Amino acid sequence: MGETRGxxxxxxxxxxxxxxxxxxxxxxxxxxxxxNLDRSDSRPVIPLGHGDPSPFPSYRTDPSAxxxxxxxxxxxxxxHYSTTSGLxxxxxxxxxxxxxxxxYQICPNDVHLTAGCHHAIDxxxxxxxxxxxxxxxxxxxxxxxxxxxxxxxxxxxxxDLLPENGWEVDLDAVEALADEKTAAILVINPCxxxxxxxxxxxxxxxxxTASKLGVLVIADxxxxxxxxxxxxxxxxxxxxxxxxxxxxxxxxxxWCVPGWRFGWMATLDPHNIMKDSGLVHSxxxxxxxxxxPTTFIQGAIPDILEKTKEEFxxxxxxxxxxxxxxxxxxxxxxxxITCPYKPEASMFTMVKLELSVLEDIKDDLEFCCxxxxxxxxxxxxxxxxxxxxxLRITFAVEPELLKDGLSRLNKFAQRHSxxxxxx
Amino acid sequence: xxxxxxxxxxxxxAFRTEKVAKTQTQNGHGTVWRFGGADKAAKAATVTLRGVxxxxxxxxxxxVKKTILPLGHGDPSVYPCFRTCIEAEDAVVNVLRSGKSNxxxxxxxxxxxxxxxxxxxxxxxxxxxxxxxxxxxAGCNQGIELVFExxxxxxxxxxxxxxxxxxxxxxxxxxxLEIRKFDLLPDREWEIDLEGVEAxxxxxxxxxVVINPNxxxxxxxxxxxxHKVAETARKLGIMVITDEVYDQTIFGDNPFxxxxxxxSIVPVLTxxxxxxxxxxxxxxxxxxxxxxxxxxxxxxxxxxxxxxSLDITPDPSTIxxxxxxxxxxxxxxxxxxxxxxxxxxxVDLVCDRLKDIPCVVCPKKPESCTYLxxxxxxxxxxxxxxxxxxxxxxxxxxxxxxxxxxxLGLKNWMRITIGVEAHMLExxxxxxxxxxxxxxxxxxxxxxxxxxx
Numbered sequence: 001m002g003e004t005r006g007x008x009x010x011x012x013x014x015x016x017x018x019x020x021x022x023x024x025x026x027x028x029x030x031x032x033x034x035x036n037l038d039r040s041d042s043r044p045v046i047p048l049g050h051g052d053p054s055p056f057p058s059y060r061t062d063p064s065a066x067x068x069x070x071x072x073x074x075x076x077x078x079x080h081y082s083t084t085s086g087l088x089x090x091x092x093x094x095x096x097x098x099x100x101x102x103x104y105q106i107c108p109n110d111v112h113l114t115a116g117c118h119h120a121i122d123x124x125x126x127x128x129x130x131x132x133x134x135x136x137x138x139x140x141x142x143x144x145x146x147x148x149x150x151x152x153x154x155x156x157x158x159x160d161l162l163p164e165n166g167w168e169v170d171l172d173a174v175e176a177l178a179d180e181k182t183a184a185i186l187v188i189n190p191c192x193x194x195x196x197x198x199x200x201x202x203x204x205x206x207x208x209t210a211s212k213l214g215v216l217v218i219a220d221x222x223x224x225x226x227x228x229x230x231x232x233x234x235x236x237x238x239x240x241x242x243x244x245x246x247x248x249x250x251x252x253x254x255w256c257v258p259g260w261r262f263g264w265m266a267t268l269d270p271h272n273i274m275k276d277s278g279l280v281h282s283x284x285x286x287x288x289x290x291x292x293p294t295t296f297i298q299g300a301i302p303d304i305l306e307k308t309k310e311e312f313x314x315x316x317x318x319x320x321x322x323x324x325x326x327x328x329x330x331x332x333x334x335x336x337i338t339c340p341y342k343p344e345a346s347m348f349t350m351v352k353l354e355l356s357v358l359e360d361i362k363d364d365l366e367f368c369c370x371x372x373x374x375x376x377x378x379x380x381x382x383x384x385x386x387x388x389x390x391l392r393i394t395f396a397v398e399p400e401l402l403k404d405g406l407s408r409l410n411k412f413a414q415r416h417s418x419x420x421x422x423x
Numbered sequence: 424x425x426x427x428x429x430x431x432x433x434x435x436x437a438f439r440t441e442k443v444a445k446t447q448t449q450n451g452h453g454t455v456w457r458f459g460g461a462d463k464a465a466k467a468a469t470v471t472l473r474g475v476x477x478x479x480x481x482x483x484x485x486x487v488k489k490t491i492l493p494l495g496h497g498d499p500s501v502y503p504c505f506r507t508c509i510e511a512e513d514a515v516v517n518v519l520r521s522g523k524s525n526x527x528x529x530x531x532x533x534x535x536x537x538x539x540x541x542x543x544x545x546x547x548x549x550x551x552x553x554x555x556x557x558x559x560x561a562g563c564n565q566g567i568e569l570v571f572e573x574x575x576x577x578x579x580x581x582x583x584x585x586x587x588x589x590x591x592x593x594x595x596x597x598x599x600l601e602i603r604k605f606d607l608l609p610d611r612e613w614e615i616d617l618e619g620v621e622a623x624x625x626x627x628x629x630x631x632v633v634i635n636p637n638x639x640x641x642x643x644x645x646x647x648x649x650h651k652v653a654e655t656a657r658k659l660g661i662m663v664i665t666d667e668v669y670d671q672t673i674f675g676d677n678p679f680x681x682x683x684x685x686x687s688i689v690p691v692l693t694x695x696x697x698x699x700x701x702x703x704x705x706x707x708x709x710x711x712x713x714x715x716x717x718x719x720x721x722x723x724x725x726x727x728x729x730x731x732s733l734d735i736t737p738d739p740s741t742i743x744x745x746x747x748x749x750x751x752x753x754x755x756x757x758x759x760x761x762x763x764x765x766x767x768x769x770v771d772l773v774c775d776r777l778k779d780i781p782c783v784v785c786p787k788k789p790e791s792c793t794y795l796x797x798x799x800x801x802x803x804x805x806x807x808x809x810x811x812x813x814x815x816x817x818x819x820x821x822x823x824x825x826x827x828x829x830x831l832g833l834k835n836w837m838r839i840t841i842g843v844e845a846h847m848l849e850x851x852x853x854x855x856x857x858x859x860x861x862x863x864x865x866x867x868x869x870x871x872x873x874x875x876x
Binding site: 009010011012013014015016017018019021025027050052054055060061066069070073074076078079080081082114115116118119122144147148151256257258259260261288289290291292293294295296297 | 473498500501503506507512515516519520522524525526527528529530561562564565568572573574575576579590593594597626627628629630659660661662690702703704705706707719723724725727728731732734735736737738739740741742743
């Protein structure tokens, strides 16, 4: 029970489960690094630690999307409470959007609109949290899944993404980890934080493995269409016939509007497996009590999805391609850092620290703290996403800013490298 | 727009099945599928209004050649007469076009928005709030979710009013908080039964929820009564969670007194938002304000719990957060006055018509919120056994939907939504009158005492 000054005894206090599940997520590390910044450094801080390019001019959203929202708002038709799962016109528009390139049409009733993909994760974890259940998450991961799973008291089991194999899923590990209480496997494709895209063959193997194990696939495709390399993106939706798929996505990345809080989850379940197990019913119950995306954004969705011009998307992709190339090339010049796989998607790349060539730095956290202090450069320590002694670098910023940042990284690395032995 | 079109925007709830979640099913190939759905969501869902409302809509029919009048649940925002003020719309459009509303926000909300809420609330408060005391939520309902999750611990119980707002019940069940009810007393203008509160509270009680102005009763609590509530809560060692979302929807004589005025007696957690005041529930923004000059929330770590929950729960859109300062500062008082005048007029209209309908009685005119509670005099009716039966038959015969009080914990009462266009209420009361006349017990012979009717 809580105590307070004056000796008065109060009967309420904190929820310990919340405390445990929130330790050390991305925000925690970003705050920690910000605390290390040297205020007397006159140079601007270069933020290569988080994943939101929307403030930068090259990533400013398409004006037609803005006008679509303004129109919806001014119509005064969208100020009311939303229906559970979203307005029918918005669900239909998202279903059509997701069905592009598929051999089948996703049904609007299978599409549930959420306040961003984070909300979808929130709802999904709540829905799957049957007592004793466990979930398979990748390492490295997107830590919101970890926090949210812990909060719902789902046991987390981790499988590795293999850097030597282009960050593919270690399917042997998946089979070894799963048991009769495993509910689902999370697959993030294109990958945050590794920046790779899974091949069609590999996705099929994942689907077949999941099917064999009797687990559903959570396909987080929030970076769908944010690809700029050789590997074409293939949606897990194509394998819904093999295994039930819970497809997650949003407009946040493609339109650079994470602040608009609009995402979705689609239950792809042609054999009614999720329905028969009661999962769909449970999902409806959770959604019924949960918040919704802003109604006027929903009202604008048909126009946003259908009318945004290709030029906007290609312009953003071009900037990302340029940045990813630049990042990869610059990293090659830095001896204490290796990038095992050239990024071809998302906004991030994972690079390994060679601590043995560094003088006075013992791990990734110390590296990043000192980097913040000495160079006003923020890069995320790999431990925040599950890989100690790696780094996650965000390249989705203005190209000039990225070059500047990587140059500071290079200087820092040189300064801290072990001096060569005198002959 | 036509009436039908307006109604089309009203959220009609998703159908609730009775199916229980299984944890394993087999498909034809012998695979055992290992996932199922969480039970607690199902349990929570049974206490929402949606099931009842849907059932009543189901009883309406095209054969009754009258438009459906949905006066069982409420969302005034679909009716043109309640359209929000132009200043609020302008604020949002300005923010959208500025390009400054596209980024992620911190979990607690952006500072200008938190500051604006603190300023808005501080106008009426002796103990001033700082922006740090304010947390933004994705709607007031999400605020309830967050607070209950933050307070949940083994064996904890929470005191909820009866009649009440069923979302509280649903979220309490979902968070594993035991619910204990206290009554609002109809013959004391819906004041809280404080003796009842003391009787049900124990060492595991964490909070009492007070809704003021009150949904569904429509009363506004007096300064004295709230003072007594604060002292009772202090005596019991519990916080007061006060839901003040109707603070700008008042049309009677009693002034609104924020519970935070008594924060030096007991820690007060205030839930609020713009959804009802500005008639924009679809904009999905609300707030939690911690009124706590003694620092109790800090020392009991409730603040920490709330902040951590905010990091992993959905956020309000940056658009509305960025627009909030302008919305709160620039509102034209005339907008509230106009809205509240319509509601007052609707209340007067309904009460006037009810004079001719003896079996439906409104003992106390509401002076806030958007509902009117009536008591059913079932003894005057022939073949109607309770409020649910009344409402089902009313829906079936007249395509008129009112909410049976049972859904709010008040058996044999009935709730009428008055946040609608006036002509809908005229029509509704006509139909109600017809229905009641048809179902009234006939007097038997001249020798029967007239007072038996």
